[in-house]
Amino acid sequence: xxxxxxxxxxxxxxxxxxxxxxxxxxxxxxxxxxxxxxxxxxxxxxxxxxxxxxxxxxxxxxxxxxxxxxxxxxxxxxxxxxxxxxxxxxxxxxxxxxxxxxxxxxxxxxxxxxxxxxxxxxxxxxxxxxxxxxxxxxxxxxxxxxxxxxxxxxxxxxxxxxxxxxxxxxxxxxxxxxxxxxxxxxxxxxxxxxxxxxxxxxxxxxxxxxxxxxxxxxxxxxxxxxxxxxxxxxxxxxxxxxxxxxxxxxxxxxxxxxxxxxxxxxxxxxxxxxxxxxxxxxxxxxxxxxxxxxxxxxxxxxxxxxxxxxxxxxxxxxxxxxxxxxxxxxxxxxxxxxxxxxxxxxxxxxxxxxxxxxxxxxxxxxxxxxxxxxxxxxxxxxxxxxxxxxxxxxxxxxxxxxxxxxxxxxxxxxxxxxxxxxx
Ligand code: SF4
Numbered sequence: 001x002x003x004x005x006x007x008x009x010x011x012x013x014x015x016x017x018x019x020x021x022x023x024x025x026x027x028x029x030x031x032x033x034x035x036x037x038x039x040x041x042x043x044x045x046x047x048x049x050x051x052x053x054x055x056x057x058x059x060x061x062x063x064x065x066x067x068x069x070x071x072x073x074x075x076x077x078x079x080x081x082x083x084x085x086x087x088x089x090x091x092x093x094x095x096x097x098x099x100x101x102x103x104x105x106x107x108x109x110x111x112x113x114x115x116x117x118x119x120x121x122x123x124x125x126x127x128x129x130x131x132x133x134x135x136x137x138x139x140x141x142x143x144x145x146x147x148x149x150x151x152x153x154x155x156x157x158x159x160x161x162x163x164x165x166x167x168x169x170x171x172x173x174x175x176x177x178x179x180x181x182x183x184x185x186x187x188x189x190x191x192x193x194x195x196x197x198x199x200x201x202x203x204x205x206x207x208x209x210x211x212x213x214x215x216x217x218x219x220x221x222x223x224x225x226x227x228x229x230x231x232x233x234x235x236x237x238x239x240x241x242x243x244x245x246x247x248x249x250x251x252x253x254x255x256x257x258x259x260x261x262x263x264x265x266x267x268x269x270x271x272x273x274x275x276x277x278x279x280x281x282x283x284x285x286x287x288x289x290x291x292x293x294x295x296x297x298x299x300x301x302x303x304x305x306x307x308x309x310x311x312x313x314x315x316x317x318x319x320x321x322x323x324x325x326x327x328x329x330x331x332x333x334x335x336x337x338x339x340x341x342x343x344x345x346x347x348x349x350x351x352x353x354x355x356x357x358x359x360x361x362x363x364x365x366x367x368x369x370x371x372x373x374x375x376x377x378x379x380x381x382x383x384x385x386x387x388x389x390x391x392x393x394x395x396x397x398x399x400x401x402x403x404x405x406x407x408x409x410x411x412x413x414x415x416x417x418x419x420x421x422x423x
């Protein structure tokens with residue numbers, strides 16, 4: 001990593017470039033994994049009627065909400081879930097066409113945009129390793145998908161079983177091969193570490209297999225035990241034991257070391273990419289750029305405007321029934337909006353920037369909030385510098401240190417917990 005003092009002000013840090021990203025939440029899964037805390041529903045198989053109704057509801061919500069983002073260039077589309085690949089390619093194609101009709105696309109799209117994306121920078125679909133879904137890959141490609149995010153999680157059958165995943169390692173191999181055969185040259189793999197009973201040697205074997213496949217992007221997650229999940233309850237009752245904190249921190253370092261040597265850049269706390277392959281849609285969240293979220297449980301990031309000077313987040317109802325009823329009542333207002341106070345916006349600006357490799361640029365922060373980060377968070381910054389969790393240059397730019405990257409959540413908490421106390 002280059003020294004923090006040598007970084008120029010980045011051109012791609014923008015408040016708003018007139019674009020919009022769209023997130024579509026397709027919540028159905030073959031079965032629910034015991035650690036999953038997302039808005040999901042079991043559907044095995046997904047019935048054509050349920051699929052058709054869900055697509056119709058998404059189109060209804062799009063028609064009602066598109067005016068909030070009127071005139072914006074469609075930059076990215078992300079089909080997340082759930083398991084979006086349970087939907088038929090025809091449904092995905094219908095949704096992409098509707099989005100293109102709703103928003104203009106840029107004629108000056110990046111050069112790596114495939115012909116299929118027609119001016120949109122990136123169209124991602126999440127996929128789980130399975131025979132049925134692998135067979136649909138050519139159809140998804142034809143529909144316009146140009147990036148896959150595959151929920152591999154581990155290459156070890158025992159670990160997959162302990163995680164309660166439906167797939168096994170042989171399905172991963174065949175799905176990855178099918179993805180390349182279908183022409184996908186931008187593939188991201190998800191990997192979970194610090195899972196039940198996993199040690200450094202087992203993680204090393206997973207990393208070895210992952211690197212051998214050569215994905216363009218990798219997302220890594222430490223297993224978390226959310227209270228409302230079966231894993232969370234098992235932890236609370238003593239039936240399960242979480243990975244020791246120090247061991248988990250060592251695993252974070254192990255993942256970074258292996259992937260860096262293999263040519264990946266850790267450009268965000270959980271994300272690694274080969275050059276030019278950073279996730280464009282995900283970057284919108286870290287840069288607080290507008291995102292229209294459609295579907296049950298989806299979140300939107302509203303554009304900053306005169307009525308929302310510091311932005312707003314909108315959260316859709318988390319159950320299918322509640323979301324569908326809200327659409328019937330008033331599709332434009334299906335979610336609950338939370339307008340950000342300036343204090344919350346400042347805290348978010350700091351901790352989201354610190355998640356990224358480039359860190360927080362003081363001049364960019366000052367342009368938005370009137371003072372440099374020190375002007376609001378001097379004590380917090382000094383405390384974190386004292387613990388060697390943060391680096392600061394002469395311009396006041398901030399970045400996590402290598403120690404801080406192991407403890408990113410604790411660093412973030414320093415800025416978020418105190419936002420109410422700022423002036
Ligand atoms: S496949 Fe993913 S979204 Fe579905 S239940 Fe498992 S973790 Fe949750």
